[in-house]
Amino acid sequence: MTAPWGARRKPERRGIVSVAGTWWLLHNRTYPLSRALWVRPCVSFVCRLLGLMGRAPLPEDRGLLFIFPQASRWGSAIHMFGMRFDLAVVWLDETRRVVDVRLARRWRSVCVPRRPARYVLELPVSWLEAFTPGDEVTWDEATKS
Numbered sequence: 395m396t397a398p399w400g401a402r403r404k405p406e407r408r409g410i411v412s413v414a415g416t417w418w419l420l421h422n423r424t425y426p427l428s429r430a431l432w433v434r435p436c437v438s439f440v441c442r443l444l445g446l447m448g449r450a451p452l453p454e455d456r457g458l459l460f461i462f463p464q465a466s467r468w469g470s471a472i473h474m475f476g477m478r479f480d481l482a483v484v485w486l487d488e489t490r491r492v493v494d495v496r497l498a499r500r501w502r503s504v505c506v507p508r509r510p511a512r513y514v515l516e517l518p519v520s521w522l523e524a525f526t527p528g529d530e531v532t533w534d535e536a537t538k539s
Contacts, residue, residue: 416435418534424526436458449478482516497522
């Protein structure tokens with residue numbers, strides 16, 4: 395398995411995200427998704443800080459999965475500085491249950507979840523209604539180029 399996005403020191407950059415990582419297939423176990431959703435894992439501080447800042451909008455079947463060392467409200471908050479498009483944001487706890495879902499507007503400075511989260515999904519806005527608090531989310535660590 396290749397390293398998650400942000401885990402390498404100097405990843406080659408092409409398109410919307412680094413090609414150094416892998417894409418993982420995401421599943422909503424509570425309400426199955428109507429189409430495939432691939433997420434790129436993002437584990438390093440720099441990766442989580444930069445996220446999608448200054449990038450072009452995501453393709454409809456792609457997103458980012460931020461993985462934090464521990465669950466926290468403020469530690470899993472996202473900023474929208476330098477964003478050129480709105481996002482659907484889904485926060486998950488340690489058990490990968492959805493704890494909050496929000497529309498993050500590009501002009502808003504920060505979004506903080508209502509409850510502590512360890513994982514954060516940044517997705518195209520079209521995915522906003524695909525997740526609700528309490529849903530169980532999993533992912534397959536399968537590679538997709």
